[in-house]
Amino acid sequence: xxxxxxxxxxxxxxxxxxxxxxxxxxxxxxxxxxxxxxxxxxxxxxxxxxxxxxxxxxxxxxxxxxxxxxxxxxxxxxxxxxxxxxxxxxxxxxxxxxxxxxxxxxxxxxxxxxxxxxxxxxxxxxxxxxxxxxxxxxxxxxxxxxxxxxxxxxxxxxxxxxxxxxxxxxxxxxxxxxxxxxxxxxxxxxxxxxxxxxxxxxxxxxxxxxxxxxxxxxxxxxxxxxxxxxxxxxxxxxxxxxxxxxxxxxxxxxxxxxxxxxxxxxxxxxxxxxxxxxxxxxxxxxxxxxxxxxxxxxxxxxxxxxxxxxxxxxxxxxxxxxxxxxxxxxxxxxxxxxxxxxxxxxxxxxxxxxxxxxxxxxxxxxxxxxxxxxxxxxxxxxxxxxxxxxxxxxxxxxxxxxxxxxxxxxxxxxxxxxxxxxxxxxxxxxxxxxxxxxxxxxxxxxxxx
Amino acid sequence: xxxxxxxxxxxxxxxxxxxxxxxxxxxxxxxxxxxxxxxxxxxxxxxxxxxxxxxxxxxxxx
Numbered sequence: 371x372x373x374x375x376x377x378x379x380x381x382x383x384x385x386x387x388x389x390x391x392x393x394x395x396x397x398x399x400x401x402x403x404x405x406x407x408x409x410x411x412x413x414x415x416x417x418x419x420x421x422x423x424x425x426x427x428x429x430x431x432x433x434x435x436x437x438x439x440x441x442x443x444x445x446x447x448x449x450x451x452x453x454x455x456x457x458x459x460x461x462x463x464x465x466x467x468x469x470x471x472x473x474x475x476x477x478x479x480x481x482x483x484x485x486x487x488x489x490x491x492x493x494x495x496x497x498x499x500x501x502x503x504x505x506x507x508x509x510x511x512x513x514x515x516x517x518x519x520x521x522x523x524x525x526x527x528x529x530x531x532x533x534x535x536x537x538x539x540x541x542x543x544x545x546x547x548x549x550x551x552x553x554x555x556x557x558x559x560x561x562x563x564x565x566x567x568x569x570x571x572x573x574x575x576x577x578x579x580x581x582x583x584x585x586x587x588x589x590x591x592x593x594x595x596x597x598x599x600x601x602x603x604x605x606x607x608x609x610x611x612x613x614x615x616x617x618x619x620x621x622x623x624x625x626x627x628x629x630x631x632x633x634x635x636x637x638x639x640x641x642x643x644x645x646x647x648x649x650x651x652x653x654x655x656x657x658x659x660x661x662x663x664x665x666x667x668x669x670x671x672x673x674x675x676x677x678x679x680x681x682x683x684x685x686x687x688x689x690x691x692x693x694x695x696x697x698x699x700x701x702x703x704x705x706x707x708x709x710x711x712x713x714x715x716x717x718x719x720x721x722x723x724x725x726x727x728x729x730x731x732x733x734x735x736x737x738x739x740x741x742x743x744x745x746x747x748x749x750x751x752x753x754x755x756x757x758x759x760x761x762x763x764x765x766x767x768x769x770x771x772x773x774x775x776x777x778x779x780x781x782x783x784x785x786x787x788x789x790x791x792x793x794x795x796x797x798x799x800x801x802x803x804x805x806x807x808x809x810x811x812x813x814x815x816x817x818x819x
Numbered sequence: 820x821x822x823x824x825x826x827x828x829x830x831x832x833x834x835x836x837x838x839x840x841x842x843x844x845x846x847x848x849x850x851x852x853x854x855x856x857x858x859x860x861x862x863x864x865x866x867x868x869x870x871x872x873x874x875x876x877x878x879x880x881x
Contacts, residue, residue, distance in 0.1 A: 506827075507826050507830075508825070508826045508827070508867060518877070535873060536869070536873040537873060538873065538874045538875070538876070539874075539875045539876070540876045540877075540878060541875065541876065541878065542880075543877065543878075544880070557880070558878075561878065565878070567876065567878075637868055640826075640864075641865075641868065644861060644864050644865055644868075647834075647837060647857075648861055650837055650841075651836075651837060651840070651854060651857050651858065651861065654837065654840035654841055654850075654854070655840070655850070655851075658840065658843070658847065658850045658851075662847050
């Protein structure tokens with residue numbers, strides 16, 4: 371401290387202000403515990419507030435870049451442990467505590483608040499498995515919300531491309547730590563949903579302490595994840611505590627590698643599966659066709675067996691049908707009936723003629739018999755008498771009656787001519803001589819005319 | 820047949836058709852139709868696998 375008597379002249383205000391600043395410089399990396407009041411956000415992204423302990427108060431400022439780094443933003447009425455330095459601003463004549471880190475004063479109390487948030491979300495059903503969105507089987511692209519620097523992004527890309535070499539990755543650089551992280555992540559999530567470049571989101575960071583991870587216990591992030599249309603996968607690193615973000619996420623992984631495996635299937639496996647299905651398909655088709663060929667073959671054999679008899683019966687039926695047709699044809703029917711009529715006519719004529727003839731002959735014969743009978747009856751006596759008379763005359767006139775009286779009849783042996791004169795014959799000729807009883811053959815010795 | 824099917828939907832359809840074929844209750848016409856459809860789904864699946872173009876895009880904070 372400069373004593374006034376040592377000063378040859380008075381300080382200007384600026385000089386003194388600078389002197390004060392210089393004197394205050396050792397007060398860096400000071401830890402200050404106090405309650406926050408009058409929290410105000412400045413236009414430049416900085417925050418002004420007052421830290422007090424009931425007896426004293428100090429003005430404090432949290433500049434924009436420090437605000438992005440701090441674990442949590444101070445809130446009115448809460449007690450924090452601030453790390454920072456004292457500075458004096460000549461322009462305003464004010465002394466301020468420049469905050470570069472904000473620590474929770476009471477982690478136990480913080481955890482209690484966190485549990486309260488979890489209970490609230492639980493009651494809303496935010497953790498219910500039924501609410502969780504399904505991850506796409508194969509995403510068209512994967513959105514990565516992570517710090518653009520660091521191993522996380524590299525690990526994730528490597529895992530994704532090992533599994534699925536042509537998978538697209540869209541990186542949304544975000545702050546994964548500090549007070550600015552919730553807003554940064556929420557904004558990026560909204561953009562993911564708006565832009566729809568990817569259909570699954572991975573929020574990743576490389577783990578950390580409870581305080582470092584505290585951004586992911588923020589209700590703002592939880593709400594942003596719940597509001598997302600795209601499924602969200604967390605990969606926040608190896609920590610013992612599950613964050614609220616993990617609990618509301620649609621899938622929760624520990625490492626980026628695990629998350630990569632979770633969001634992207636192994637393409638080689640899929641190709642193997644598809645090839646196998648292709649083979650099954652061909653096999654089933656071949657089997658089905660083979661069965662059909664077999665069935666056809668069986669039918670063909672049966673057909674070949676039944677064909678001859680089938681043909682025969684068909685032929686027979688055809689022949690019958692043709693005959694039926696001929697028989698039933700009107701022309702044929704008329705002709706046949708005409709013929710039948712003619713036939714009947716002929717038979718009638720013949721029958722009539724025969725009958726007539728029979729009647730006639732009966733009639734004729736009857737009449738003749740009657741006459742004969744009558745004649746016979748009438749004439750019998752006379753006839754007998756006449757017959758007798760004639761018999762007598764015959765006997766009397768018959769040469770044979772003369773023969774009985776000793777005469778004979780000589781006939782030429784060859785001609786049978788009755789010889790009446792010797793000149794009717796000649797010597798040597800044969801003669802036949804008829805006697806009353808029997809005949810004699812003789813030869814002519816001599817002729818005496 | 821919809822080209823809008825996702826890989827998973829197409830795969831599901833493919834499996835349905837395969838199951839139908841393996842159950843063997845289909846008529847020949849239906850079986851051949853199922854084979855044709857299954858082939859389309861198989862093609863969709865394969866295309867979906869190849870469709871993605873490997874790229875990385877960084878979307879800086881606005």
